[in-house]
Amino acid sequence: MAILTYREALNRAMVEEMEKDPLIYLMGEEVGHYQGAYKVSQGMLDKFGEERVIDTPISENGFAGIGVGSAMVGLRPIIEFMTWNFSLVAIDQIINSAAKMNYMSGGQFPMPIVFRGAGGAGGRLGAQHSQAFESWYAHCPGLKVVCPATPKDAYGLLKSSIRDNNPTIFIESEVLYGSKGEVPDDEYTIPLGLGEIKRKGTDITLVTWSRALSFALEAAEILEKEGISVEIVDLRSLRPLDENLIYESVKKTNRAVVVEEGWPVAGFGAQISHLIQKNAFSYLDHPVERVTQMDVPMSYAANLERMSLPNANRVADTIREMLR
Amino acid sequence: MVLIRKFEEAAAKAYSVGKIGGFLHLYIGQEAVGVGSIAALTPHDYIVSTYRDHGHALARGLHPNPLMAELFGKATGISKGNGGSMHFFDKNAHFMGGHGIVGGHISLAAGIAFASKYKKEDSVTICFFGEGAANIGSFHEGLNLAAIWKLPVVFICENNHYAMGTPEYRALAVKDVSVRAYAYDIARDHIEGDEVRKVRDHVKVAVDRARRGEGPTLIEVSTYRFRGHSMSDPAKYRTKEELEAYKKKDPLMRARHELELGGLKPEELDQMELDIQTQIDDAYAFAESSPEPPLSQLHKYVYAEDK
Ligand SMILES: Cc1ncc(C[n+]2csc(CCOP(=O)(O)OP(=O)(O)O)c2C)c(N)n1
Numbered sequence: 259m260a261i262l263t264y265r266e267a268l269n270r271a272m273v274e275e276m277e278k279d280p281l282i283y284l285m286g287e288e289v290g291h292y293q294g295a296y297k298v299s300q301g302m303l304d305k306f307g308e309e310r311v312i313d314t315p316i317s318e319n320g321f322a323g324i325g326v327g328s329a330m331v332g333l334r335p336i337i338e339f340m341t342w343n344f345s346l347v348a349i350d351q352i353i354n355s356a357a358k359m360n361y362m363s364g365g366q367f368p369m370p371i372v373f374r375g376a377g378g379a380g381g382r383l384g385a386q387h388s389q390a391f392e393s394w395y396a397h398c399p400g401l402k403v404v405c406p407a408t409p410k411d412a413y414g415l416l417k418s419s420i421r422d423n424n425p426t427i428f429i430e431s432e433v434l435y436g437s438k439g440e441v442p443d444d445e446y447t448i449p450l451g452l453g454e455i456k457r458k459g460t461d462i463t464l465v466t467w468s469r470a471l472s473f474a475l476e477a478a479e480i481l482e483k484e485g486i487s488v489e490i491v492d493l494r495s496l497r498p499l500d501e502n503l504i505y506e507s508v509k510k511t512n513r514a515v516v517v518e519e520g521w522p523v524a525g526f527g528a529q530i531s532h533l534i535q536k537n538a539f540s541y542l543d544h545p546v547e548r549v550t551q552m553d554v555p556m557s558y559a560a561n562l563e564r565m566s567l568p569n570a571n572r573v574a575d576t577i578r579e580m581l582r
Numbered sequence: 583m584v585l586i587r588k589f590e591e592a593a594a595k596a597y598s599v600g601k602i603g604g605f606l607h608l609y610i611g612q613e614a615v616g617v618g619s620i621a622a623l624t625p626h627d628y629i630v631s632t633y634r635d636h637g638h639a640l641a642r643g644l645h646p647n648p649l650m651a652e653l654f655g656k657a658t659g660i661s662k663g664n665g666g667s668m669h670f671f672d673k674n675a676h677f678m679g680g681h682g683i684v685g686g687h688i689s690l691a692a693g694i695a696f697a698s699k700y701k702k703e704d705s706v707t708i709c710f711f712g713e714g715a716a717n718i719g720s721f722h723e724g725l726n727l728a729a730i731w732k733l734p735v736v737f738i739c740e741n742n743h744y745a746m747g748t749p750e751y752r753a754l755a756v757k758d759v760s761v762r763a764y765a766y767d768i769a770r771d772h773i774e775g776d777e778v779r780k781v782r783d784h785v786k787v788a789v790d791r792a793r794r795g796e797g798p799t800l801i802e803v804s805t806y807r808f809r810g811h812s813m814s815d816p817a818k819y820r821t822k823e824e825l826e827a828y829k830k831k832d833p834l835m836r837a838r839h840e841l842e843l844g845g846l847k848p849e850e851l852d853q854m855e856l857d858i859q860t861q862i863d864d865a866y867a868f869a870e871s872s873p874e875p876p877l878s879q880l881h882k883y884v885y886a887e888d889k
Pocket residue numbers: 634682683684711712713714715716742743744745746811
């Protein structure tokens with residue numbers, strides 16, 4: 259088993275899929291000659307040439323539309339947003355075109371397209387470059403939303419996303435690109451909609467995804483020393499959602515906290531919290547709690563950024579409070 | 583052209599008695615643009631349309647029955663009732679949709695053309711939009727991308743001089759949309775849209791150019807809609823005189839005149855119109871008697887595997 263970085267795992271997934279299927283192409287700003295703004299597409303231009311690894315001008319709405327149009331006639335585009343912050347310029351194409359094409363055409367136009375790129379908050383990038391947008395996209399039927407937290411998951415989930423015949427929002431964590439983990443050498447995929455228990459425990463269920471998994475794991479370590487056993491559910495994809503995995507865990511622990519990088523209001527944690535109270539109410543010993551980013555745009559100041567983002571201590575405090 | 587006119591007159595009637603819901607944007611007055619443009623295409627070329635898509639769909643040769651049924655929201659509709667007036671789709675006919683967001687479809691058209699080039703097929707895509715759409719970012723991004731990659735696409739601006747209630751002089755810094763082609767170093771053309779054969783001949787030049795791999799063209803076709811922006815618009819922002827002046831240049835009258843000059847007798851033309859009316863009556867009856875989509879369809883088609 260190889261140790262790969264998150265970015266290398268993503269690269270390997272794309273390369274393998276493109277080697278197999280000539281209809282797949284990669285398009286975005288700086289994906290080719292520059293080798294990717296975050297180097298996820300390193301080496302791909304040399305391998306596949308300019309016809310399949312395509313640099314675009316800065317025109318998110320335009321090249322998102324190119325992707326959707328080309329998917330209507332059978333290509334399988336991977337559209338890279340340098341970061342998801344800039345996807346807002348293309349949100350019309352993602353939601354009004356990609357998400358609805360199959361539905362409003364009565365099933366005539368499946369949409370095998372992946373929109374992927376760096377997401378999440380942090381790194382002192384300030385308000386416009388530090389945002390977690392998965393809740394926005396998870397809001398829309400027709401889209402699939404995938405948020406891997408480890409190199410192993412990133413590889414398997416990206417391959418599934420590329421093979422899927424639906425528009426997939428594949429949000430990579432900018433902070434995790436350099437993180438390392440074991441990735442099996444043999445090819446594998448991870449079905450979309452299948453979460454994973456990342457740590458077993460008995461006292462409380464922590465539901466999370468993407469980078470927030472690291473806050474959860476760290477909090478679990480801290481609490482273990484205090485005799486509190488935390489179970490961590492990594493959803494891996496928000497749409498489709500592995501609801502049963504959440505309920506099964508809550509049935510065992512009788513308590514749940516959602517930890518997410520995004521804002522609280524209308525955030526995805528609100529949906530999970532609703533689902534748990536609706537479908538596992540009788541197992542709950544405490545209202546479902548949430549740990550999120552603060553309800554403010556991101557500050558540049560180091561101390562304020564730190565304060566705004568969720569972290570292990572906040573997660574641990576929340577759990578201690580719930581178990582009191 | 584007569585088929586489009588009569589189809590839409592019937593649709594307007596159905597709308598006014600509540601058989602058709604939502605928005606209904608009619609194409610009446612602009613028929614020569616769609617018919618002329620689409621006559622320049624082969625069956626493997628692609629068409630991308632706007633919310634004003636009835637005329638383009640009929641010009642493509644789609645049967646009026648499933649189109650009318652779509653307006654009525656029936657299971658037999660061209661998009662199974664999920665689309666409505668603004669979203670006609672027919673994959674087999676390469677009719678790539680009516681799209682409801684002004685200008686959003688311009689980059690989709692570039693994308694379809696991109697795929698043709700990628701797959702080394704010689705299909706050309708034509709994309710219709712109004713002069714109002716020429717002011718939105720998608721227009722500029724779509725044209726620039728098509729230009730730098732020399733995509734086989736023809737952008738056809740149907741300038742009917744109004745975007746809803748906004749006359750062109752209040753929206754366009756430079757009134758002539760076609761000169762924007764200079765900004766992207768692509769070919770341009772500008773024609774009057776009341777002569778169907780002229781439209782066809784000009785569009786054909788652009789289509790051939792695209793097919794030869796010489797890149798996109800921006801064509802502005804000057805035209806006029808006789809009705810309001812949609813059925814709910816009484817069009818009070820324009821004068822009666824202006825409307826009457828344009829009606830004197832009705833492309834249908836002009837086409838009929840040319841056919842008579844070409845040797846067809848008035849009685850023959852009258853008979854053709856009657857036959858078309860019968861076809862439309864049939865479409866109306868078909869739409870009316872068709873079933874609504876089954877309620878089980880609500881959750882179908884959200885994802886590709888929901889067949
Ligand atoms: C992005 C967007 N903004 C506004 C609208 C509402 N709207 C629909 S059609 C229209 C006017 C468009 O005019 P034009 O592009 O000239 O086309 P025409 O209707 O004249 O054929 C407007 C404002 C919309 N559908 N999409």
